[in-house]
Amino acid sequence: MQAVSTELTLERVNQAVSAILEVLGTPETELHIKALAAFKSGDHQTVKRLASTNLSDYYVKSLGYLGGALKLTPNTDTILAESARSAADFVKDRALKQLGEAISTALD
Numbered sequence: 001m002q003a004v005s006t007e008l009t010l011e012r013v014n015q016a017v018s019a020i021l022e023v024l025g026t027p028e029t030e031l032h033i034k035a036l037a038a039f040k041s042g043d044h045q046t047v048k049r050l051a052s053t054n055l056s057d058y059y060v061k062s063l064g065y066l067g068g069a070l071k072l073t074p075n076t077d078t079i080l081a082e083s084a085r086s087a088a089d090f091v092k093d094r095a096l097k098q099l100g101e102a103i104s105t106a107l108d
Contacts, residue, residue, distance in 0.1 A: 008072055016080050017066055023087045024059055035060045039067065058090035 027033045031054060038046040044067025051057075051064030065083035069076050 008076055010070070010072060013069055013072065013076060013080070016084075017069060020062060020066065020080070020083050020087050023084075023091060024062060025091075027059070031057065032059050035063050039063045044068070044070075058086045058093060062086035062090060 024036075027036045031050065035047050035050045038044075038050070047060070047063050047067055051060045054060050062083045065079050065086065069079040069083065
């Protein structure tokens, strides 16, 4: 069994953040563009507000968690995990929508 490194650094967290941002991909809606711009500018409070007012949007929810991960608290691992789960949910929903549209086109 491999030992788990307990050293948490901003560099390591930023690697995880980059991976999550890569999974989220390019924003396609005005809401996502606004949330990503706020996140990249360090305005994490705006991202949290967007997440709290768009509760079913996994893209914004994922970004809402990420700002907290950069604080390097004992909760950083959990915050990264929740952000990653939300990013995965976003990708799943996008794929289901695309597949539904493709099936509809094929069967109409």
